[in-house]
Amino acid sequence: MRILDVDYSNFRRKKMKRSGQIKIQQMAFVLVALMLFFAFVFLIYFTFKISNVEDSVTTLKEEEAQELVRKLSGSAEFSFSAEDCSNCVDFDKVLILSERRNYEDFWGLDYLEIQKIYPNSEISGKECTRQNYPDCESLKIIDNSGDRGIASGAFVSLCRWESDKGGYFKCEIGRVLASGEGIGK
Amino acid sequence: MSFAMIFSIIVGAVIIFFAIYATTRLVDTERNQQDTEIGKELGILLTPIETNLESAKAVKLTMPSETRIYNDCSKLSEETFGNQKISVATKSGVGKDWTNPGVPSSFHNKYIFSSDVSEGKNFEIFTKPLEMPFKIADLTFLWSEQEKFCFVNAPREIETEVLDLGLEGIEVSTKIENCSLESKKVCFTKSGCDVDVDVNSKSVKKKKRTETVFYEGPLIYGAILSEPGRYECQVQRLFARASELASIYAGKSSLLSVKGCGSERLQPLLGTYSNQTFSVENTIELREIYLLSEDIRRQNENLGCRLF
Numbered sequence: 001m002r003i004l005d006v007d008y009s010n011f012r013r014k015k016m017k018r019s020g021q022i023k024i025q026q027m028a029f030v031l032v033a034l035m036l037f038f039a040f041v042f043l044i045y046f047t048f049k050i051s052n053v054e055d056s057v058t059t060l061k062e063e064e065a066q067e068l069v070r071k072l073s074g075s076a077e078f079s080f081s082a083e084d085c086s087n088c089v090d091f092d093k094v095l096i097l098s099e100r101r102n103y104e105d106f107w108g109l110d111y112l113e114i115q116k117i118y119p120n121s122e123i124s125g126k127e128c129t130r131q132n133y134p135d136c137e138s139l140k141i142i143d144n145s146g147d148r149g150i151a152s153g154a155f156v157s158l159c160r161w162e163s164d165k166g167g168y169f170k171c172e173i174g175r176v177l178a179s180g181e182g183i184g185k
Numbered sequence: 186m187s188f189a190m191i192f193s194i195i196v197g198a199v200i201i202f203f204a205i206y207a208t209t210r211l212v213d214t215e216r217n218q219q220d221t222e223i224g225k226e227l228g229i230l231l232t233p234i235e236t237n238l239e240s241a242k243a244v245k246l247t248m249p250s251e252t253r254i255y256n257d258c259s260k261l262s263e264e265t266f267g268n269q270k271i272s273v274a275t276k277s278g279v280g281k282d283w284t285n286p287g288v289p290s291s292f293h294n295k296y297i298f299s300s301d302v303s304e305g306k307n308f309e310i311f312t313k314p315l316e317m318p319f320k321i322a323d324l325t326f327l328w329s330e331q332e333k334f335c336f337v338n339a340p341r342e343i344e345t346e347v348l349d350l351g352l353e354g355i356e357v358s359t360k361i362e363n364c365s366l367e368s369k370k371v372c373f374t375k376s377g378c379d380v381d382v383d384v385n386s387k388s389v390k391k392k393k394r395t396e397t398v399f400y401e402g403p404l405i406y407g408a409i410l411s412e413p414g415r416y417e418c419q420v421q422r423l424f425a426r427a428s429e430l431a432s433i434y435a436g437k438s439s440l441l442s443v444k445g446c447g448s449e450r451l452q453p454l455l456g457t458y459s460n461q462t463f464s465v466e467n468t469i470e471l472r473e474i475y476l477l478s479e480d481i482r483r484q485n486e487n488l489g490c491r492l493f
Contacts, residue, residue, distance in 0.1 A: 020188070027192055034200070053218065060225050067232040074237035075294070076320045076430055082491040086238050096436035102265045102429055106293045130440075161490040163444035169490075 061108075061180030066152040068107055069178040073156045077103070078176075080159040083169060089114065089176070091160040095133055098141045111151060111179040112142040116158055118173040134160055148179040213284065216277060220287030224273040227254065228290050231297075235323040236314050241403075243350040246308040251276035254303045254327070255286045256411075258418035265429065267422035269295040296419050297325045298407035305329030309354050313403040317475060318482035319434065319493035321427045326406045328354055334409070335364030338374040340384060343405070371409055380409050387472065399468040401475045408468075417468055424462040424474070431459035434492050446490040454481050 072078050073087045077097050080088035094114055097103060115138045128136035158174035161167065227246075234244050257270035272286035307330040315321045328334075335356040336347065344357050358364055361372065372378035381390045382405065389408035390397045396413040408416055435455040438448035458477050461470070485491050 023189060027189070027196075031196065056222060060222065060229065064225075064229045064232070067229055071232050071235050071237075074235055074323075076322055076426070077433065079237075079320060081320060081493045084238055090437075092437050092440055093433055096433045096440065099436070100429070100433065105264070106266060108292070161441055161444065161446060163446070163490075167444075167446070167489050 057182075058180075061182065062149075062152070065109060065178045065180035068109070069152045069154045069176050072107075072154070072176050072178070080157075080169075082161075083159075085157065085159065085171070087155075088157040088159045088171060089174065091134065091139075091158045091174075094139060094141065095128060095130070098128075098139055104142055104144065107142075107178075108181050109142050109178050110144040110181050111148040111177070112140070113151075113177045114139045114141065114156075114158065115175045115177065116172055117155075117175055144181075151177040151179040153177045209280070212279060216275070216284060217287050220273045220275055220284075221290070222287070223248075223252070223275065224271050224287050225290040227273060228269075228271050228292050228295065231295060231310070231312075231325055234310060234312050234325075236312055241311065241313045241346060241350060243309070243311045243352055245353070246310055248275075248306055248308070251304070251306050253283065253286065254299070254308070254329075255289070256297050256299045256301060256303070256327070256415065257289060258415050258422065260418055260421060264293065266293045266426055267418070268293060269297055269419075269422075271295075271297065294322070295325065296322055296423055297327055298411045298416065298419060299327040300332065300410065301412055301415060303327060303329040303332065305331045309352060311350065311352060311406070313406070315403055315423060317401065317427065318478040318485065319430060321423055321430060324403055324407060324423075326410055328410060330354065333365060333368035335361075335368040335370050337361050337364065337370060337372045337378065339371075340373065382409065399471050401471045404471070420468050420471070421465050424465040427474075428459045428463040431455045431462065435459065437492055441490055441492075444490075446488065448488055448490060448492055451481065451484050451488070451492065454484065 073080075073089050078089045078094060080090040080093075082090075091114070116136070120137050124137055126132060126136040126138075128134075128139040154176050156174050156176055157171040159169055159171040162170045230246070234242050236242055253274045253276075255270075255272040255274070257272070259268040259270060269292045270289035271292070272289040274283055274286040276282050277284075309328055309330075311326045312323045313326070314323050330353070333354050333356070335358055336343065337358055337360070339347070339357060347355050347357055356364060356368060361370055361378065364370055369380060370378040371380040371382060373382045373384055375381075376390075379392050381392075382388075383390075386399070387401060387405075388397050388399050389405070391413065394413060398408050398413050398416050400408045404420065407419065411419070432455075435452050438446075438451050438455065442449035454477070458474070458481060461474055461477065465471075465474070485493060
């Protein structure tokens with residue numbers, strides 16, 4: 001006759017060990033879930049934050065371009081100083097300026113153009129070069145990006161020296177257009 | 186205590202620690218971002234106060250809270266025109282009163298003369314064009330309400346300018362005894378003050394500093410307000426721009442000479458001026474540049490089609 005000797009204490013220990021393992025697994029799952037939750041929260045927060053920062057950078061650059069374009073006629077490279085004239089741009093000087101590469105990053109702009117508005121009936125669309133100057137409509141000084149967003153503008157007087165009738169300074173109506181760095185991107 | 190209890194206490198503590206750490210970091214980042222934005226806005230705000238036909242302009246700037254404005258200037262090694270760097274730190278009631286300034290905003294077309302760090306809620310800003318012989322740029326002078334200056338026996342034109350513009354923080358006096366105690370004494374006729382100005386040699390020397398800097402025209406305010414190193418850096422940047430402008434005027438003179446303007450005789454002088462101003466090593470060179478600029482100015486005035 002065989003006597004079955006069953007060790008119940010070992011069985012209980014194994015059962016307890018298994019239930020402990022399940023609890024650890026549960027906690028590990030909870031921890032992973034918590035980590036994922038926080039990761040998502042941070043991800044959403046940073047996405048929101050970065051878009052906010054990008055917006056404020058664009059706004060600041062737009063503001064900078066607007067302020068700059070209003071005061072550009074007073075800056076040394078543009079000002080017409082041969083006579084006392086507020087808001088006058090020296091067109092002769094600006095033509096030379098457009099040929100100089102050193103000024104590309106100077107104002108923090110991606111786009112800077114001078115347009116002649118009046119009179120321009122016969123010269124519409126012509127870009128200024130030394131050959132066709134002053135019978136031309138526009139002069140690009142900076143053109144760094146294809147997409148320039150909405151350019152800020154300001155009206156100015158475009159003044160230059162004319163040699164006819166013994167020589168005099170002639171002023172026409174023009175506009176300065178500028179777009180901040182990276183706005184169109 | 187059961188394992189679950191110990192486990193949840195440890196995990197809870199770790200989560201709370203990370204939450205506090207993350208919040209502190211976020212507050213710091215937020216503050217830094219805000220300071221960076223204020224720095225850029227300050228630079229933008231300086232544009233409308235640049236001059237056009239005016240000989241000088243003065244404005245008061247009030248910040249929302251106590252602010253430190255850091256003025257830095259980088260030289261011309263990499264870029265033609267160097268850089269004006271402005272950064273800002275604001276005082277906060279949360280955490281440390283002052284933290285590091287925000288990311289500096291760079292401007293190639295601004296020239297600010299001030300202390301390296303100006304602190305206060307209200308600032309005085311004064312702009313004046315530098316013309317040698319043509320307009321080179323607008324000089325911006327900045328100081329806070331906490332910085333007071335007393336000009337003793339200043340030349341008539343400076344005295345008039347300070348009084349006419351109503352520049353707060355600058356007293357004008359004929360006797361050093363009349364100056365307020367907290368003010369920095371700027372003496373024009375005697376030495377031994379906080380700042381000694383020699384109007385004959387056009388030089389400025391500060392107390393406890395060995396360097397003497399030289400000035401011409403409105404640069405006198407810059408030499409008084411700025412630290413010598415910062416002043417020399419700004420002067421270098423200004424004259425690098427003057428060099429470019431001289432080349433532009435030389436180009437303009439050749440453009441107009443075809444039309445019979447007679448401006449071609451200014452070209453050699455403008456060329457010399459451009460070479461001389463291209464890299465100003467020391468402000469002592471200003472005197473020579475000034476004399477050359479006067480020569481150009483006289484010749485330009487005789488032209489029928491003045492270049493500037």
